[in-house]
Amino acid sequence: MRRVLFLAITLILILAVNLAAKVGGGDVTMKNSFGNTVFSHDIHTQKNLSCQSCHPEPYLTAEKHQAITMKQMEQGKSCGLCHDGKQAFTVKGSCNVCHKR
Numbered sequence: 001m002r003r004v005l006f007l008a009i010t011l012i013l014i015l016a017v018n019l020a021a022k023v024g025g026g027d028v029t030m031k032n033s034f035g036n037t038v039f040s041h042d043i044h045t046q047k048n049l050s051c052q053s054c055h056p057e058p059y060l061t062a063e064k065h066q067a068i069t070m071k072q073m074e075q076g077k078s079c080g081l082c083h084d085g086k087q088a089f090t091v092k093g094s095c096n097v098c099h100k101r
């Protein structure tokens with residue numbers, strides 16, 4: 001009986017730790033002149049995107065971040081790879097969905 005109880009508690013603890021852990025790289029803030037954007041790993045991995053769809057191309061880590069412009073995004077770079085109005089909402093609009101001002 002004691003052993004069963006111990007196992008149950010251990011299992012619950014492991015589950016709780018996993019739920020609390022951030023997914024992938026967690027939330028990543030990108031600073032820019034228009035109002036910072038927060039990229040959420042949580043939301044993106046829930047959309048059935050594998051890590052490989054974004055790593056190691058086009059992204060490495062926040063530390064190695066190379067800022068690009070909206071114009072480059074409209075041409076399919078970075079967020080624009082998917083936010084093209086087909087796979088996901090376009091970078092040509094919905095400014096406030098990504099930018100918090």
Ligand code: HEC
Nearest residue numbers: 024025028039044049050051054059060061062063065066
């Ligand atoms: C839709 C794109 C996307 C997907 C899918 C994705 N990532 Fe990321 N990841 C990013 C972006 C964007 C950054 C930030 C890179 C930057 O600032 O240039 C990042 C950064 C990271 C970092 C570094 C965090 C930091 O603070 O430097 C880790 C670790 C990471 N991702 C792991 C993962 C893992 C593991 C998965 C799969 C579960 C995953 N990522 C899926 C886009 C993605």
Ligand code: HEC
Nearest residue numbers: 030032034037067068069070079083091092093094095098
């Ligand atoms: C899908 C998310 C997304 C949408 C939608 C979006 N942006 Fe951005 N924007 C970003 C990210 C991320 C950066 C920072 C890029 C980097 O650091 O590489 C950025 C950077 C910028 C910059 C600084 C770079 C530059 O191009 O001068 C401006 C200005 C900007 N956005 C304006 C806008 C406007 C205006 C809109 C709406 C028409 C918009 N953005 C829509 C994600 C988005």
Ligand code: HEC
Nearest residue numbers: 037038039043047049053078079081082087088089097098
């Ligand atoms: C590999 C494809 C991919 C890349 C790269 C990508 N996204 Fe997304 N993103 C998606 C998909 C798919 C959705 C869900 C469909 C939709 O909302 O149109 C989404 C949804 C979002 C949402 C809406 C979240 C919500 O509230 O439901 C935001 C904000 C967002 N992305 C920001 C970004 C930013 C900022 C970047 C670049 C740093 C980025 N995404 C790069 C595929 C991508």
